[in-house]
Amino acid sequence: xxxPQTEEGEDTADRRTELAGARRIVVxxxxxSLTTPGGDIDRDRIGELADVLAERRAAGAEVVxxxxxxxxxxxxxxxxxxRPRDLATQQAAASVxxxxxxxxxxxxxARHGLTAAQVLLTVEDMIRRVQHRNAQRTLRxxxxxxxxPIVNENDTVATHEIRFGDNxxxxxxxxxxxxxxxxxxxxxVDALYxxxxxxxxxxxxxxxxxxxDLDGVDIGSxxxxxxGTGGMVTKVDSARIAxxxxxxxxxxxxxxxRAALAGAPVGTLFTARARRRPSTRQLWLAHATTARGSIxxxxxxxxxxxxxxxxxxxxxxVKVEGDFSAGDPVDLRAEDGxxxxxGLVNYDAAEVPDLMGRSTRWLARxxxxxxxxxxxxxxDLVLLVRDPERVAGPPGRP
Numbered sequence: 001x002x003x004p005q006t007e008e009g010e011d012t013a014d015r016r017t018e019l020a021g022a023r024r025i026v027v028x029x030x031x032x033s034l035t036t037p038g039g040d041i042d043r044d045r046i047g048e049l050a051d052v053l054a055e056r057r058a059a060g061a062e063v064v065x066x067x068x069x070x071x072x073x074x075x076x077x078x079x080x081x082x083r084p085r086d087l088a089t090q091q092a093a094a095s096v097x098x099x100x101x102x103x104x105x106x107x108x109x110a111r112h113g114l115t116a117a118q119v120l121l122t123v124e125d126m127i128r129r130v131q132h133r134n135a136q137r138t139l140r141x142x143x144x145x146x147x148x149p150i151v152n153e154n155d156t157v158a159t160h161e162i163r164f165g166d167n168x169x170x171x172x173x174x175x176x177x178x179x180x181x182x183x184x185x186x187x188x189v190d191a192l193y194x195x196x197x198x199x200x201x202x203x204x205x206x207x208x209x210x211x212x213d214l215d216g217v218d219i220g221s222x223x224x225x226x227x228g229t230g231g232m233v234t235k236v237d238s239a240r241i242a243x244x245x246x247x248x249x250x251x252x253x254x255x256x257x258r259a260a261l262a263g264a265p266v267g268t269l270f271t272a273r274a275r276r277r278p279s280t281r282q283l284w285l286a287h288a289t290t291a292r293g294s295i296x297x298x299x300x301x302x303x304x305x306x307x308x309x310x311x312x313x314x315x316x317x318v319k320v321e322g323d324f325s326a327g328d329p330v331d332l333r334a335e336d337g338x339x340x341x342x343g344l345v346n347y348d349a350a351e352v353p354d355l356m357g358r359s360t361r362w363l364a365r366x367x368x369x370x371x372x373x374x375x376x377x378x379x380d381l382v383l384l385v386r387d388p389e390r391v392a393g394p395p396g397r398p
Contacts, residue, residue: 018248018272020263022181024143026247027053027261028066028171028238032188033254039082041073041097043104045254049186050108052257053148057114062143064178066151066171067105073097102150109148117147120154126173126280136177166234169287172241172249176280183242183249184260185235190253192219192232192268207269211240239270241287248272278382285342285382289329293322293349294339295375302334305341306383311374312343314355314363324349332376343381346373 029049036042053063071083071090074097084090098120106116119139125131142149153170168185175183194217195202208214219232239249250260252267259266278286297305301316312332324330325348332341347355352375355363364372 016263016265016269018263019182019184019250019261019269022061024062024064024178024180025056025182025184025261026064026066026171026175026178026180027184027186027257028167029068029186029254030167030188031068031072033186034067034069035072039072040076041069041101041104043108046104047108047111049254049257050105050112052261054109054112054114055258056261057112057148064139064143064149064151064174064180065105066167066174067101068152068167069101070094070098070152073100073104098152101152105148105150115147117142117149119149119151121151121170121174122154123284126177126284132177132280139174139178166238168234168238169241172238172245172247172287173280173283175242175247175249176245176283180247183239183247184257185238185249185251186254186257187232187235187251188253189232190256190267192217192236192251194218205268206265207271208239209271237287241283243270243272244278245283246272281380282382285329285344285380286384289342291322291331291342292324292328293320293345294331294333295320295345295352296333296335297340298335302340305332305378305381306385309378309381309383311378312376312381313360314352314358314375315360317352317356317375320349320352320356322349330376332381338385340385341376341381341383343376345376347375 034042034045034049049065053065057063071093074093074095075081075083077096077100078093080089080093084093098118102116102118109116119135119142121135125135139149139151151170151174153167171183171185174180189197191197191204191206192208193202193204196218197204205213205217214236219236235251239251242249249270249272250267251270252260256264256266295312295317296319297312297316298318301312304310304316305312318335322330324345326346327344329342330345331339332343333339355371355375360372360374
């Protein structure tokens, strides 16, 4: 691997023609790019962004905007000095702020003859088949009729346990949902750097082709101003989600939005992988969930789950770790600790020890038909390793 391409060694072509020629684009903007230093919503910044996106629309592209800012917009009206930490107050602020935010966008896009359309999504809308299709159908129809979809997470009903966690990840999943040609992540930082950009000597990373390119790169943690939930970590994670789905991604500042959309060599380009697109559900499980616990598998179960993509049955479980409920995401681990998969579990943690080592037929006979089901069904499972022998050994090993 050649490593990330820094600005001094940037390929002049840089594959940016993908951005310049993209016909369907998802653009995500963070709270810090829409607010004043005091944390209030900045109408001028919203207007400037609307101008840029309207230009691209006029050039014939379809554009979907994923916008943070609802909680930030609700802070001043509620008399809150900073983003609240408790979920209930966050939801209240989002409820107050979402209407104000969409009103600003409506006015800004109306200047260009464009109708703003609010679309609030939850995780359920992306991973449940019926809701997924409805969300996809609605967004596509809005594009067909010439509206400007403005997407945000439905913070008023989302919970800490089941949520996207940040609109960067939501934007990546929307890009996959719509089979977008490009994703542009706009922040208050102009690019990804090989160190803290505030320190002398930090160099812009112009292009990333593989996750290994970022080995040893300090991507920090939280955002600068405290009005959003994400930092560079979530943006890099989102770029990985999008590129695994075949969508090239540019990370740059809101000030560079026009240049990025034109294919200029600004920000950091994450190149798309040429591979079969995974499902939105798989992307969400692999990248946008936090495991609530772990289930340890014996070698035979590892080979079945990883090698044959089979469901995890009670007979293959040897240990349970953590406190989780049915429907929660859990890590599936080999006995050496390697996480081989992640999935949505069908039982509470307290139930699993009594099921371990038992066949589903035995459980149904002794405990009733409700227990004739998998610990994790293969449709609710995503593999995180591809070689079962690497962690479980060859068949025949105990």
